[in-house]
Amino acid sequence: MTSAFDALRALLNQTSGLALDAEKAYLAESRLQPMMQRLDLPDLDALVTRLLSGGHADLVREVVDAMTTNETFFFRDRVPFDNFRKIILPNLLEARKDVRRIRIWCAACSTGQEPYSLAMLLDEDAQKLAGWHVEILATDLSYNAVNAAREGLYSQFEVQRGLPISLLLRYFRQEGERWRINEHLCSRIRFEVFNLLADYADLGRFDVIFCRNVLIYFDVPTKRSVLDKMARMIAPDGYLVMGAAETVVGLTNAFTPHEEHRSINVPRTASTPARGVPLRLVAG
Structure with a gap:
């Protein structure tokens, strides 16, 4: 799990600049769980293995989307x-x-x-x-x-x-x-x-x-x-x-x-x- 999460952190940083804290494995599991269920993947390790196997640009993009924080509102901070x-x-x-x-x-x-x-x-x-x-x-x-x-x-x-x-x-x-x-x-x-x-x-x-x-x-x-x-x-x-x-x-x-x-x-x-x-x- 730890090695899979570290690999995910490196992938996110390389592709999007996102710097995910080492303590945020729970966040990755939570946000990516629906995707893993849809793809019938048993755990994060299986998802990362697929991501790193190449030829999955759309999946990488979907993972980045899921891990991106989109908190916003009109006239935020005024x-x-x-x-x-x-x-x-x-x-x-x-x-x-x-x-x-x-x-x-x-x-x-x-x-x-x-x-x-x-x-x-x-x-x-x-x-x-x-x-x-x-x-x-x-x-x-x-x-x-x-x-x-x-x-x-x-x-x-x-x-x-x-x-x-x-x-x-x-x-x-x-x-x-x-x-x-x-x-x-x-x-x-x-x-x-x-x-x-x-x-x-x-x-x-x-x-x-x-x-x-x-x-x-x-x-x-x-x-x-x-x-x-x-x-x-x-x-x-x-x-x-x-x-x-x-x-x-x-x-x-x-x-x-x-x-x-x-x-x-x-x-x-x-x-x-x-x-x-x-x-x-x-x-x-």
Whole structure:
């Protein structure tokens, strides 16, 4: 059992960056049990043997999906969304007024609540954004999560988590016991499956990257690699938004955190102080 679990940990780390603690064998057993039953495999050892035998890419993907944590909800932790509306977006509207184009990447979108929350904020500011092209790319490692995000259909429990009733009534329609987000918001987001261990070159340049609550599942070398790759894909005056429990400190010199506004990080340039830069706060 121990050797099988260690082999599974190594496979997960190699294919997805997930760093599963050595004490989490029970978690693997629990999450993979339905799969083992469906495949008529007696235990984890048999599943890992099949995974390592080659030619089972779909099964590996299914295992990664099962082991991926997709905990999320609308406007999660609220502060990053307030910072986006009050600080990041106004600054970008000023900085990009000549090109009138903004690109946003939600790098671990899970089942879509984060990019849809951003799309709602942008729609609320539609008057300011008239004539602008704002693109949201939302990616996740999990095929199941991305498919759910594309569908945009949420349970009563999911829409009650963080979503104000006014936005529920404005942007969703009820279908039986579930709620479907409207087509206008869906059309503003491109959902794709993407592995953060992959090459980022084809993604293009971004003005804002939301990478929240995913690096906590990676080991230090993987965190550094992801952050350094993101630094190459973000505009020199762009913004990296991370989770409340995450930091760039001690991981990369490519970004520096802002001293006052939690979750905001900016690319470090020759003119960027090591301990943060002032950001213009716009009331509203």
